Amino acid sequence: MALRLDGTDxxxxxxxxxxxxxxxxxxxxxxxxxxxxxxxxxxSLEQVGAGRYEGTTSVxxxxxxxxxxxxxxxxGHPVAxxxxxxxxxxxxxxxxxxxxxxxxxxxxxxxxxTVLESPSAAFAPTQQRITQARPLWPLFMLLAALLFPAxxxxxxLHLARSDWRRAATWLHAHAPRRRARQxxxxxxxxxxxxxxxxxxxxxxxxxxxxxxxxxxxxxxxRSPQEPLIIERxxxxxxxxxxxVEDSFPRLRQARARARRRR
Numbered sequence: 001m002a003l004r005l006d007g008t009d010x011x012x013x014x015x016x017x018x019x020x021x022x023x024x025x026x027x028x029x030x031x032x033x034x035x036x037x038x039x040x041x042x043x044s045l046e047q048v049g050a051g052r053y054e055g056t057t058s059v060x061x062x063x064x065x066x067x068x069x070x071x072x073x074x075x076g077h078p079v080a081x082x083x084x085x086x087x088x089x090x091x092x093x094x095x096x097x098x099x100x101x102x103x104x105x106x107x108x109x110x111x112x113x114t115v116l117e118s119p120s121a122a123f124a125p126t127q128q129r130i131t132q133a134r135p136l137w138p139l140f141m142l143l144a145a146l147l148f149p150a151x152x153x154x155x156x157l158h159l160a161r162s163d164w165r166r167a168a169t170w171l172h173a174h175a176p177r178r179r180a181r182q183x184x185x186x187x188x189x190x191x192x193x194x195x196x197x198x199x200x201x202x203x204x205x206x207x208x209x210x211x212x213x214x215x216x217x218x219x220x221x222r223s224p225q226e227p228l229i230i231e232r233x234x235x236x237x238x239x240x241x242x243x244v245e246d247s248f249p250r251l252r253q254a255r256a257r258a259r260r261r262r
Contacts, residue, residue, distance in 0.1 A: 001069055001082050014053040014069055016080060023051025027071040027079055036063035062088045192254045
């Protein structure tokens with residue numbers, strides 16, 4: 001049994017002989033095709049020669065087919081049978097028919113290219129320069145939006161040279177480095193002030209001064225109804241008060257020294 005596919009047509013050829021090699025003639029020969037959808041399709045084969053039978057049918061669906069050939073005698077008893085398979089591919093337009101050099105040459109002529117002779121030629125640098133267009137209007141719109149406030153300020157504001165100097169001074173004073181230096185110097189100023197205050201306290205608490213004597217005098221116990229009144233001298237002639245008043249110039253001098261070091 002032989003099968004030949006011609007597009008969607010299937011030609012079936014059967015050569016039937018007995019065990020002694022003699023052809024079997026005048027037999028009813030039928031072929032059954034079972035397609036991918038499991039549908040049966042029967043085809044009758046006609047005798048065209050001694051023991052030779054042929055038939056033609058058509059298939060529409062691509063896929064695998066099962067073909068079974070059965071021969072019967074005049075009484076309808078089976079004499080011989082054979083089973084085989086048939087694969088129907090996709091449409092012939094999807095078949096590979098060589099390299100297609102004619103099509104490649106035509107495409108190269110239409111596009112101004114060349115046909116590559118080897119795979120390594122695909123990575124060779126091209127002689128033609130490639131350009132690409134890019135819109136610039138978003139950049140110009142952004143620049144216009146940023147420059148518009150500056151344009152309005154130049155037209156509306158009239159700044160003198162002293163204004164520019166004050167602005168430069170303000171920027172110099174608020175610069176990050178200068179502010180960091182001020183933070184580093186401030187602890188030193190505070191420490192000088194604290195030291196001056198401690199010196200004043202030590203002078204006030206020296207033995208023999210009037211403040212120390214007053215603090216050493218114990219309070220007099222009085223009845224709960226009478227308030228406790230402690231009189232302290234507050235005349236300007238008191239030397240301790242004068243000493244306290246003299247401490248303020250020292251504090252100012254310490255602050256001035258710290259500013260000069262800064």
